[in-house]
Amino acid sequence: MSKGTKLIVVVRDPVTRAISDYTQTLSKKPDIPTFESLTFKNRTTGLIDTSWSAIQIGIYAKHLENWLLYFPIGQILFVSGERLISDPAGELGRVQDFLGLKRIITDKHFYFNKTKGFPCLKKAEGSSKPHCLGKTKGRTHPNIDQKVVQRLREFYRPFNMKFYQMTGQDFGWD
Numbered sequence: 029m030s031k032g033t034k035l036i037v038v039v040r041d042p043v044t045r046a047i048s049d050y051t052q053t054l055s056k057k058p059d060i061p062t063f064e065s066l067t068f069k070n071r072t073t074g075l076i077d078t079s080w081s082a083i084q085i086g087i088y089a090k091h092l093e094n095w096l097l098y099f100p101i102g103q104i105l106f107v108s109g110e111r112l113i114s115d116p117a118g119e120l121g122r123v124q125d126f127l128g129l130k131r132i133i134t135d136k137h138f139y140f141n142k143t144k145g146f147p148c149l150k151k152a153e154g155s156s157k158p159h160c161l162g163k164t165k166g167r168t169h170p171n172i173d174q175k176v177v178q179r180l181r182e183f184y185r186p187f188n189m190k191f192y193q194m195t196g197q198d199f200g201w202d
């Protein structure tokens with residue numbers, strides 16, 4: 029990879045990310061254990077299983093430490109997955125600026141689709157029709173035991189703080 033390569037990384041709340049990841053696996057393998065049981069090495073002590081990829085991927089600060097061995101921070105853009113939903117044009121504005129492109133994609137390209145519950149394109153490329161992402165994006169997540177969610181929030185907090193500090197951005201995941 030060229031030294032000047034620019035990287036764009038979309039990050040979202042690691043707890044929601046883990047549940048989303050699990051939801052995707054569940055859709056392909058309905059017989060897998062529950063999210064709650066996969067989360068812990070030891071549920072009684074609350075020890076999280078960081079070898080489970082759904083959990084591990086969300087420890088962004090650790091991954092960033094490794095990437096910084098190869099790329100300067102200025103070559104990496106961190107896109108907020110939450111803002112990609114609440115303000116897609118704003119977030120894509122940052123992407124276009126980062127890539128040195130003219131801001132061609134703006135608010136006027138999006139509308140909020142109430143059925144999908146997400147922003148969609150008013151016109152897909154090369155078509156005059158609106159376009160939303162497919163059924164595999166924006167799935168309903170299973171209900172997860174709130175105590176497990178809370179334990180995961182606690183687990184991720186220090187890593188999130190470190191990540192905000194490293195990127196100079198507060199993603200507001202607390």
Ligand SMILES: Nc1ncnc2c1ncn2[C@@H]1O[C@H](COP(=O)(O)OS(=O)(=O)O)[C@@H](OP(=O)(O)O)[C@H]1O
Pocket residue numbers: 047048049051052109112113146147148160161164165166167
């Ligand atoms: N506009 C729009 N429409 C639908 N979905 C949207 C959109 N913007 C962001 N998202 C969020 O993207 C999540 C899926 O993206 P992933 O990165 O998990 O996709 S991938 O499976 O890795 O390709 C998906 O996560 P889930 O909600 O868990 O399905 C969405 O929350």
